Amino acid sequence: MAAYDFDTVIDRRQVPTSKWDRYPEGVLPMWVADMDFPVAEPIATALRDRLDHPVFGYGGPGPASLRDAIAADMQDLYGWTISPVDVVFLPGVVPGFNQALKAFAQPGDRLVVETPVYPPILAAAGNWDLTRVDVPVLPVAQGCAVDLDRLTGALAGAAAFLLCNPHNPTGRVRTRAELAAIANACLSSGAVIISDEIHCDIVYGAVRHVPIASLSPDIARRTITLMAASKTYNIAGLKTAYAIIPDPDLRRRFIAANLGMSEGANVLGLVATEAALRNGRPWKQALLAYLEANRDHLVARLEREIPGIRITAPEATYLAWLDCSELDLGDAYRFFLDKAKVAFNPGPSFGGDDHHVRLNFGCPRSMLDEGIDRMVKALSQR
Ligand SMILES: Cc1ncc(COP(=O)(O)O)c(C=O)c1O
Incomplete structure (x- = not known):
């Protein structure tokens, strides 16, 4: 230490x-x-090196080397095979799930969330004139687990499920079995899965994080996974995150919904993220x-x-x-x-x-x- x-x-x-x-x-x-x-x-050093180059123009779609590092990380940490082209860089996870809702839900549609939950997830339905359907997580005594019966009922006819895993605020990590049940309920109902996994790397002891999209190609085809190095490496102010969207059609629709609101990431944030993944x-x-x-x-x-x-x-x-x-x-x-x-x-x-x-x-x-x-x-x- x-x-x-x-x-x-x-x-x-x-x-x-x-x-x-x-x-x-x-x-x-x-x-x-x-x-x-x-x-x-390693992050401070990479940032200092980048500052030695005196130009800070737009970063473009993000460096290929960082896409490769993210794909390598997914494989190594979660056994999840993705392609570097699946990655879309964003200025944050919050812009990411809002963009996904713009892409995959119409005003009046239903959005399912589990409560309690991170406030911007709670607020997201209101941003897009969606009807929020709350599914309370089971109480602490029952391990803050997912209430599957209630979730399945809520998903009927819903456009999307906005999952938060690991869960903020309870710190619960959903098990593989829970995630499989959640994903199957979403696939049956046709709801797109928007999965905020920003806390995926801060997991203790023998507990393991499982990206819901890693469960099967069918689930991955219906999922937008949102991650960032920002919580783990304490670089949230550098405004850099990424979506992983293996399905080309879903990815195209996601990108088209950007509407100039949250395009690309901060050039220093990209440098910091790559340094974190490679050397952190x-x-x-x-x-x-x-x-x-x-x-x-x-x-x-x-x-x-x-x-x-x-x-x-x-x-x-x-x-x-x-x-x-x-x-x-x-x-x-x-x-x-x-x-x-x-x-x-x-x-x-x-x-x-x-x-x-x-x-x-x-x-x-x-x-x-x-x-x-x-x-x-x-x-x-x-
Ligand atoms: C669950 C969750 N999602 C997203 C964020 C913030 O994401 P960003 O700063 O990348 O928009 C936080 C920050 O605390 C969070 O806890």
């Missing part, structure tokens, strides 16, 4: 950043999904070990010191979904913001209730401890 430093606290208020700028000084931000860690050295793995392994220890530390401290909070250790992501209903705080987000000076994401923004908050543990251990200390103190002073 000594080769990588995840412990040093970096003053992020010196540069503009959503995470640290939204709340006044004195509030500890544990909300938006970026981490308080420095970028991996040792850093990633160290990061995962650190995050997993943070997760275990968080769960252990909450269980010991705030047993009124229910938490299931996330299998993936650096996000934890806290059920505070037993504490009877009213609006839990407000309580922790006002009384503990810790900023989480409020449950209702995910389609959950206000007893839930989402905590981001992608930070130095000392910062995580500071957040938990503040929570414990505020609760003791109630």
Whole structure:
């Protein structure tokens, strides 16, 4: 671990950043999904080298070498064979699923999502005048699993299913069997699968991520898979992501729906993404070990010191979904913001209730401890 430093606290208020700028000084931000860690050295080096070339014109459809690196990664990490031409570069996963909805749904169509879920997924149906059909994930006690009966019913006549796997905010990773059942239900109903897999690389222990499109060529033909190096390597501000669309017709329709809104990716983001995929793995392994220890530390401290909070250790992501209903705080987000000076994401923004908050543990251990200390103190002073 000594080769990588995840412990040093970096003053992020010196540069503009959503995470640290939204709340006044004195509030500890544990909300938006970026981490308080420095970028991996191979990425910093690649960016510096690129800066030595003084021209920053349009990047075009993206470098062939990066397409090759993505195809190699899919094979190596997931045993999924794709062709480099299947890749479409984008400025983000959020633009990607919005573009997919423009391409594959008409106003008035039904879009199925599982709740709670990442707020822009919740908002996407409204962007395109679609009717959103919510399928609540089964409760924590039942492992936040997919409610297949309900999902199958909801998919009847739906244009698309917008899957989030690994799941934000619960951190659950869908099993191969669950994914097969979801995919079969979508194929039977004719719904296109739009799969946001941005957290695919931040998975702990023996759990494995399975891209839903990797299950079979038939499923791949109906799926738009959205990924990025941005969460794993903490480069979200470089605005670069990619869609993997093996079916040429689906890919053509997806690209045609761009309408000038989200074409191409940032030239520095492409460089950073390639450096991450080609040379970032040792850093990633160290990061995962650190995050997993943070997760275990968080769960252990909450269980010991705030047993009124229910938490299931996330299998993936650096996000934890806290059920505070037993504490009877009213609006839990407000309580922790006002009384503990810790900023989480409020449950209702995910389609959950206000007893839930989402905590981001992608930070130095000392910062995580500071957040938990503040929570414990505020609760003791109630
Ligand atoms: C599930 C999910 N999808 C997408 C994003 C953001 O994607 P992008 O910044 O590439 O638009 C996030 C960020 O937290 C996320 O959690």
